[in-house]
Amino acid sequence: xxxxxxxxxxxxxxxxxxxxxxxxxxxxxxxxxxxxxxxxxxxxxxxxxxxxxxxxxxxxxxxxxxxxxxxxxxxxxxxxxxxxxxxxxxxxxxxxxxxxxxxxxxxxxxxxxxxxxxxxxxxxxxxxxxxxxxxxxxxxxxxxxxxxxxxxxxxxxxxxxxxxxxxxxxxxxxxxxxxxxxxxxxxxxxxxxxxxxxxxxxxxxxxxxxxxxxxxxxxxxxxxxxxxxxxxxxxxxxxxxxxxxxxxxxxxxxxxxxxxxxxxxxxxxxxxxxxxxxxxxxxxxxxxxxxxxxxxxxxxxxxxxxxxxxxxxxxxx
Amino acid sequence: xxxxxxxxxxxxxxxxxxxxxxxxxxxxxxxxxxxxxxxxxxxxxxxxxxxxxxxxxxxxxxxxxxxxxxxxxxxxxxxxxxxxxxxxxxxxxxxxxxxxxxxxxxxxxxxxxxxxxxxxxxxxxxxxxxxxxxxxxxxxxxxxxxxxxxxxxxxxxxxxxxxxxxxxxxxxxxxxxxxxxxxxxxxxxxxxxxxxxxxxxxxxxxxxxxxxxxxxxxxxxxxxxxxxxxxxxxxxxxxxxxxxxxxxxxxxxxxxxxxxxxxxxxxxxxxxxxxxxxxxxxxxxxxxxxxxxxxxxxxxxxxxxxxxxxxxxxxxxxxxxxxxxxxxxxxxxxxxxxxxxxxxxxxxxxxxxxxxxxxxxxxxxxxxxxxxxxxxxxxxxxxxxxxxxxxxxxxxxxxxxxxxxxxxxxxxxxxxxxxxxxxxxxxxxxxxxxxxxxxxxxxxxxxxxxxxxxxxxxxxxxxxxxxxxx
Numbered sequence: 001x002x003x004x005x006x007x008x009x010x011x012x013x014x015x016x017x018x019x020x021x022x023x024x025x026x027x028x029x030x031x032x033x034x035x036x037x038x039x040x041x042x043x044x045x046x047x048x049x050x051x052x053x054x055x056x057x058x059x060x061x062x063x064x065x066x067x068x069x070x071x072x073x074x075x076x077x078x079x080x081x082x083x084x085x086x087x088x089x090x091x092x093x094x095x096x097x098x099x100x101x102x103x104x105x106x107x108x109x110x111x112x113x114x115x116x117x118x119x120x121x122x123x124x125x126x127x128x129x130x131x132x133x134x135x136x137x138x139x140x141x142x143x144x145x146x147x148x149x150x151x152x153x154x155x156x157x158x159x160x161x162x163x164x165x166x167x168x169x170x171x172x173x174x175x176x177x178x179x180x181x182x183x184x185x186x187x188x189x190x191x192x193x194x195x196x197x198x199x200x201x202x203x204x205x206x207x208x209x210x211x212x213x214x215x216x217x218x219x220x221x222x223x224x225x226x227x228x229x230x231x232x233x234x235x236x237x238x239x240x241x242x243x244x245x246x247x248x249x250x251x252x253x254x255x256x257x258x259x260x261x262x263x264x265x266x267x268x269x270x271x272x273x274x275x276x277x278x279x280x281x282x283x284x285x286x287x288x289x290x291x292x293x294x295x296x297x298x299x300x301x302x303x304x305x306x307x308x309x310x311x312x313x314x315x316x317x
Numbered sequence: 318x319x320x321x322x323x324x325x326x327x328x329x330x331x332x333x334x335x336x337x338x339x340x341x342x343x344x345x346x347x348x349x350x351x352x353x354x355x356x357x358x359x360x361x362x363x364x365x366x367x368x369x370x371x372x373x374x375x376x377x378x379x380x381x382x383x384x385x386x387x388x389x390x391x392x393x394x395x396x397x398x399x400x401x402x403x404x405x406x407x408x409x410x411x412x413x414x415x416x417x418x419x420x421x422x423x424x425x426x427x428x429x430x431x432x433x434x435x436x437x438x439x440x441x442x443x444x445x446x447x448x449x450x451x452x453x454x455x456x457x458x459x460x461x462x463x464x465x466x467x468x469x470x471x472x473x474x475x476x477x478x479x480x481x482x483x484x485x486x487x488x489x490x491x492x493x494x495x496x497x498x499x500x501x502x503x504x505x506x507x508x509x510x511x512x513x514x515x516x517x518x519x520x521x522x523x524x525x526x527x528x529x530x531x532x533x534x535x536x537x538x539x540x541x542x543x544x545x546x547x548x549x550x551x552x553x554x555x556x557x558x559x560x561x562x563x564x565x566x567x568x569x570x571x572x573x574x575x576x577x578x579x580x581x582x583x584x585x586x587x588x589x590x591x592x593x594x595x596x597x598x599x600x601x602x603x604x605x606x607x608x609x610x611x612x613x614x615x616x617x618x619x620x621x622x623x624x625x626x627x628x629x630x631x632x633x634x635x636x637x638x639x640x641x642x643x644x645x646x647x648x649x650x651x652x653x654x655x656x657x658x659x660x661x662x663x664x665x666x667x668x669x670x671x672x673x674x675x676x677x678x679x680x681x682x683x684x685x686x687x688x689x690x691x692x693x694x695x696x697x698x699x700x701x702x703x704x705x706x707x708x709x710x711x712x713x714x715x716x717x718x719x720x721x722x723x724x725x726x727x728x729x730x731x732x733x734x735x736x737x738x739x740x741x742x743x744x745x746x747x748x749x750x751x752x753x754x755x756x757x758x759x760x761x762x763x764x765x766x767x768x769x770x771x772x773x774x775x776x777x778x779x780x781x782x783x784x785x786x787x
Contacts, residue, residue, distance in 0.1 A: 002558050003575045098540045101553035109363055116362065157577060259578050314564070314575020 003314035005099045006161045010312065012095040012111075013165025016142050019088035021173040022075050023138035025049050028207040029071065030131045049075075051180050055083050069126075076134050077122060085138050089118050104152040107145065114141035157258055160251040164307060167251065171244030171300050177207060178231055179293040201227060208239045228289065229281045241296060242276045248303055249273045255311070265306035272299050321723035322465045323737055324388065334389040334785055335728075337502050342386070342728070342735055350385075350730060353495050357383050360491050382778035383488065385495065388727045388740060388760040395506075395756055395784040398461065398469060398744065401654030402754060404644060406457040406746040409476055409631045411647035413453035417444050417627060427646050428639045433630060437684060440592060440627030442599055446616055448625045449522045450750065454632075455587075455623040456515075457746040458482075461654070463725040470657045470722065472741065474640065476632040477624055478589050481759045481779075482745050483547035486511060486554075488781040489757070504786040506756035511745070512554035515587075518749035519555075523584045524618050526570075531584035533557045534574065536565070538590045538606045548589050562590075567610035570619045585621045592626045634683045634717050635661060657722060663714035671718040672709070675702055678718045679769075680709065693769060695721050724769055727780065729762055739763045741771050742782065756784035 029049050047066055050056040055074070058081055063070045078084045093115040096103060103111070121129065121137070146166075153159045201222055205211040210230065217236060218226045232241045249269040256266050284292050309315075325335040361380050390398070415421050416433050423430045433439055458479025460472040489508050493500055516533065523531035537548040539561050552559035564574050565583065573580035588595060594604040599612035614620045630636060638659050641652040660667035662680075671678060675694055682690040692705040709716055726737035744758030760780040761771035771777040 001577045002560060002564055003577055004561065004564050005558075006577045094540070097545075100546075100549045101559060112363060161577075255577075261578070311577045314577075314580070 001102075001157050003312050005102050006157070007308075007312040008095040008099040009102060009158055009161040010165040010307070012092050012099075013162045014169040015088040015092035015095065016111075016145055017166050017169035017173065018083060019085045019092070019138060020142040021169075021177075022083055022085050022088065023135045023142070024207045024209065026072065026075055026131060027135045028203045029068070030135065031203060031206065054176065055081055072131055072134075073126070076138075085134075086118060086122065089114055089141075102158050104148070106148040106152045110141070110145040110148040114145070117141070157255060160255050160258075161311075163247060163251045167244050167247030168300055168304050168307075170239060171241055171248070172297060174208065174231060174239050174241060174244065175293045175297050175300070177204060178228075179290060179297075205230075208237075210237060210239060213237065225281050228284055232284060233276060233279060233281065242273075245269065245273045245276055248300075252307075263306075263310050265303060265310050268299075268306055269303050272296075272303070321737075321739065322463060322468075322725040324463070324725050324727045324740075325737075326728075334391045334394075334783075337499075338387070338389070338728075341496075341499060347734075353385060354730065357385060357491055357495060360494065361487070364487065381484065382764060383491065384729050384738075384762055384764070384778050384780045385492070386728050386730055386735065387492065387499075387781045387783050388742075389783045389785065391785055392787045397653065399754060399756075401469070401471075401652070402457075402459050402461075402744055402746050403752050404648065404650060404653050405459060405471065405474065405640065406454070406748050406752055408640065408643040408647050409457060409474060410451070410453055410748055412643045413476075413625070413628055413631050414447070414451045415647070416630065417446065417453070422643065422646055425646065427642050428636070432633075432635050432639075436630050436633055436636070438592075438627070438629035438633050440630070442612065443615075443625065443627045446625075449524055449621050452522055452623075452748050453625040454628045455518060455522065455748050457748060458743050459654075459746065461742045461744070462657075462722055463740075463742075464723050465725075469654055471640070471654050472657060473634065473637060474632040475743075476628045477591070479743065479745065480544045480547055480589075481743055481761075482511065483550045484779045485745070485757055485759045485782065486550075488759075488779055492781040503783065506784040506786050508755045508757040511755045512551065514747055514753055514755065515551065516555040516557070518747040518751075518753075519585045519587055519621075519623060521750035522621050522623060524621050526618055527584040532582060533585045533587065534560045534565075534583050536560055536562070536586050536588040536590060536595075538594070542589075544589065551587075562604075562606045562608050565608045565611075567608060567614055570614065570617060572608065572611060572614050572620045583620060585623065587623045592629065595622070595626065634681055635663070635714075638717070657719045660718040662709060662716040662718060667718075668709075668713045671716075672706065675706060675709075677721060679721050680705065680716050680718045683715050683717060693721065696767075696769070721769070727760070727762065729764070729778075729780075731764075731766075736766070738766070739769050739771065740780070757782045 026049075047056065050059050050066065050071065059066070059071070059074050062078075062080065063074065074081050074084065076085045079087050079090070081087060093111050096108060096111045100108060117137070121134070149159070149162055153162070202211060205214050205227070208231065213236075214222075214226070214230055217230060217234065230237050230240065234240050235242050235246065237243060249266075249272075252263070252266045252269050256262050287295075325332055325338070331339045358380060361383060412422065416423070416439070420430075420433070422428050423433055454476035456479060458475035458481070460475070461469055462472050463469050485508060519533045520531050533555070534557055535548050535552045537545060537559055539545065542548070549559050558564075558574065560574055560583075565572055566575070566580075567573070568580070572583045572586070574583050590606050593601045595607040596609065596611040597604045597607055598609050600607070611620070611622075612626070615622055615626070638656065638661060641656055644650055644652045660671050660678075662668045662671055671680065675692075676697070678692075678694045680692040680694070692701065694702065697705070724739040724741065727740045728735045729738040731738070740760050740762045742758050742760055744754050746752065746754045760782040762778045762780055763769060763771045764776060764778045768776075
């Protein structure tokens with residue numbers, strides 16, 4: 001397989017996952033805007049959203065005040081914002097168009113339909129597009145694409161590069177979302193065991209579509225320990241760092257088997273996974289949540305760099 | 318201008334190949350027609366067949382208008398066309414092999430030397446290289462127009478990288494989905510063998526140094542190219558990689574592509590980029606699209622390029638005039654398909670005639686393509702004619718002129734129902750171990766009433782082209 005093809009597939013998946021993350025953030029925002037909390041709290045939440053999206057700076061430059069409507073436009077439509085849903089879907093589709101032949105008709109169809117409908121949305125007056133509809137629209141299309149990939153793509157190296165993109169992007173996103181919230185979690189560490197009656201946490205879980213799953217998995221009160229365990233260490237949670245790392249490691253192993261060649265990136269992902277498997281929540285808090293997450297984000301970036309070096313450059317001998 | 322030949326109607330009578338289509342259109346309500354047209358458009362968009370026009374800006378995902386009314390040939394008509402096209406493709410390749418070797422045709426005085434050696438498309442860098450099987454132009458697209466039941470003329474030859482074959486294939490796919498009934502009633506020769514023939518042809522011209530199954534790739538300028546869809550479509554159908562210049566590199570005696578498993582040797586490159594861009598070390602040094610050192614490998618027989626660099630000299634519009642002479646010279650045969658009578662403005666007598674009759678003629682740039690830089694006399698305003706006259710007088714050798722042909726018409730769906738519109742035809746001839754073409758081609762239609770310009774870049778559309786089985 002051409003290295004460039006692998007690269008396009010990998011980025012196609014990363015952009016779609018990123019679009020999904022942005023949609024989830026918007027959903028959180030729309031919920032918060034419905035809450036009775038004080039104006040300050042509301043304001044902080046939106047700022048936190050921009051931080052989580054990694055786009056606070058760009059937004060400041062362009063709009064200044066974090067007004068809800070502006071944030072919505074910025075995160076959904078604004079093509080000046082590289083993480084906006086419109087930018088991500090546009091780039092994902094461009095990557096897909098370049099490697100059209102590596103995708104099944106259904107996968108291309110899912111991707112292209114999302115892009116064509118997006119153009120429709122861009123022409124529709126904003127007043128006719130409630131936020132909830134935009135969010136649902138995005139989640140529906142990202143899910144459709146994932147479904148089409150799982151249902152129709154051959155289980156060959158194409159499939160592995162797509163899933164590497166998904167796993168790496170998702171791991172990075174979960175870590176960043178958690179990191180934005182670490183300041184909320186930290187003061188509460190002293191109250192381990194006591195109920196964390198804070199809808200900020202609940203909204204984080206919602207952002208990861210893990211709100212109900214969390215309760216099924218743990219029951220009882222929401223505590224810092226449980227949340228950290230769920231989102232970092234629990235292999236059942238599809239967005240936990242552990243699951244994402246497992247995904248990276250599995251697909252790198254499959255590639256190495258298919259190509260009959262072990263690689264350093266494979267060992268790197270395995271080591272990271274091994275660490276998460278052995279770790280306890282106490283270890284995480286001991287290291288410091290923020291410190292741990294920063295390190296994890298760095299490790300994932302290293303894995304991403306090694307993937308590029310090993311497979312995407314075409315220089316492997 | 319005289320009345321043009323209507324391929325379906327002779328007065329009230331319907332000509333034989335179209336018999337069954339008469340009922341079909343009559344029984345189709347306007348509403349259904351609109352629905353089908355919308356369905357076709359949605360299909361094209363979903364498949365992603367779009368067409369970007371250079372320099373026009375606007376929607377990069379524009380569709381070429383597709384007309385649902387098919388264009389039909391009888392088996393007899395097709396056999397004759399086929400013989401004429403194969404003959405022409407053989408002669409063009411013989412000409413290329415000759416002018417990059419000893420130039421016998423020039424020595425024999427059958428074509429003026431300056432038209433060949435001083436032609437911009439003549440590539441001195443490849444003189445003396447004999448490509449595998451002596452084939453230079455592997456895919457010959459020959460543009461044909463019709464003016465009467467038996468009268469076919471060759472408008473121009475395309476020996477480099479003729480595009481549009483994906484439309485031939487997709488138009489058929491879409492017609493079969495929209496109107497399966499038509500295909501049950503009419504016995505229509507299939508065209509979907511094209512990709513397999515293309516792959517076989519490319520494999521048959523692999524370099525002698527290549528042992529085993531050759532690795533074939535298509536080299537594209539990239540997704541911004543207007544024909545990118547076609548490049549990826551053909552790569553997909555043949556199951557070969559679609560590469561850009563950056564994916565290839567030269568090392569030792571061979572060309573390699575960068576893959577996830579390391580470098581892989583490439584044997585045959587079906588290149589869809591122009592000569593000037595394929596190797597910055599040999600041609601344009603500023604080219605970002607090509608592969609440095611590719612021509613060295615080509616010269617030493619390490620890789621086949623299809624078409625061969627320099628093939629363009631055979632489809633030059635000034636050389637076109639001499640194709641019938643090539644057929645006589647190399648094959649000892651009389652041309653089956655006629656050329657359109659052509660005045661070469663570089664000749665003094667011809668130029669005088671052209672200047673006197675400018676409003677009646679079609680004048681084309683010798684090196685132009687795509688319907689740009691041409692004058693259609695009868696359709697032009699007095700100012701346009703005057704402006705063109707100045708350019709013509711300044712550089713007469715850059716132009717040829719032809720009479721305005723009464724192109725045949727084929728029924729076409731228009732807003733008011735069905736009306737005749739002018740059409741041309743581009744069949745695709747494959748030249749390798751064998752010379753063959755699929756029964757069909759791309760019919761282009763000028764959608765504007767009375768217009769003779771069928772180029773997609775100038776608002777033309779496309780039709781499915783049928784050859785009826787015996």
